[in-house]
């Protein structure tokens with residue numbers, strides 16, 4: 117396997133300046149592992165680098181003698197969420213992800229608001245979203261889930277599949293070719309492990325570690341970078357029960373671009389689109405051009421993002437306040 121097949125590119129090579137590099141494959145409380153293309157290595161954190169500052173998918177330079185990490189290379193993309201119990205503190209989920217596989221199933225898990233949340237997350241970090249609807253083989257479900265998911269946003273496509281079916285899974289091959297990285301997100305029980313096992317050809321070995329969490333629930337806690345049979349990479353992010361948005365304002369604007377475009381037509385510049393006279397959004401709802409439920413989901417998502425982002429006072433906001441262009445914007449254009 118080559119470094120290029122692991123996703124290493126000229127942007128990382130330039131930063132590494134010839135030092136030994138590894139891609140982080142596993143982050144556990146007591147062990148960090150990486151892949152170098154030829155080896156799997158055990159890595160140590162230097163003083164000053166905290167476990168929560170690195171994540172699966174990261175590229176690092178390290179000392180091959182000691183295994184000590186020297187530096188974490190600037191990420192192309194990074195997925196994060198509000199930490200459990202404290203939404204304003206960011207928790208890293210995965211780095212250098214090209215495609216976000218947003219997994220839901222054709223049953224009670226299917227939830228438009230949650231899908232919009234994940235779409236906003238994908239857009240805000242510049243990863244390509246793909247909605248995967250599992251359990252499409254369930255005969256008890258007459259609802260047109262695929263149609264509803266495809267209708268959510270022109271930014272995202274959706275596929276319906278049976279995660280146990282090899283031919284269905286083979287349709288995901290274009291997103292997991294050598295050098296490419298996809299990450300699975302979605303609620304517990306929707307089929308992420310089934311997709312991971314199917315695409316990596318692994319059985320019980322990569323079944324993840326099930327541990328009792330504090331609430332006595334069983335959740336897969338292993339988060340890892342695994343190679344698929346197509347040569348590319350897949351990151352599972354199990355046990356993500358909640359997804360608190362922070363710092364995804366850009367993504368929300370893109371997912372609801374049609375509504376955002378109407379805002380300048382509101383009579384009041386600080387219109388909340390809830391009761392004001394002359395509101396262009398309410399007018400669009402009345403005229404049947406906008407869906408009231410979708411407008412409500414948009415306002416709720418935006419309020420949540422603003423709250424979490426403001427309390428955290430992110431680096432990006434600071435940059436914005438200082439009149440600088442956030443670095444992330446530039447990267448999206450590649």
Ligand SMILES: Nc1nc2c(ncn2[C@@H]2O[C@H](COP(=O)(O)OP(=O)(O)OP(=O)(O)O)[C@@H](O)[C@H]2O)c(=O)[nH]1
Nearest residue numbers: 250251278279304305306307308309310336354355
């Ligand atoms: N019939 C059918 N069953 C599926 C499908 N996908 C997953 N399942 C089943 O649904 C259950 C949950 O699937 P998992 O793959 O463990 O779900 P998960 O998303 O990894 O769940 P966590 O590890 O808790 O995050 C298992 O019993 C799977 O066999 C599908 O497409 N069709």
Ligand SMILES: [Zn+2]
Nearest residue numbers: 382387389395
């Ligand atoms: Zn308005």
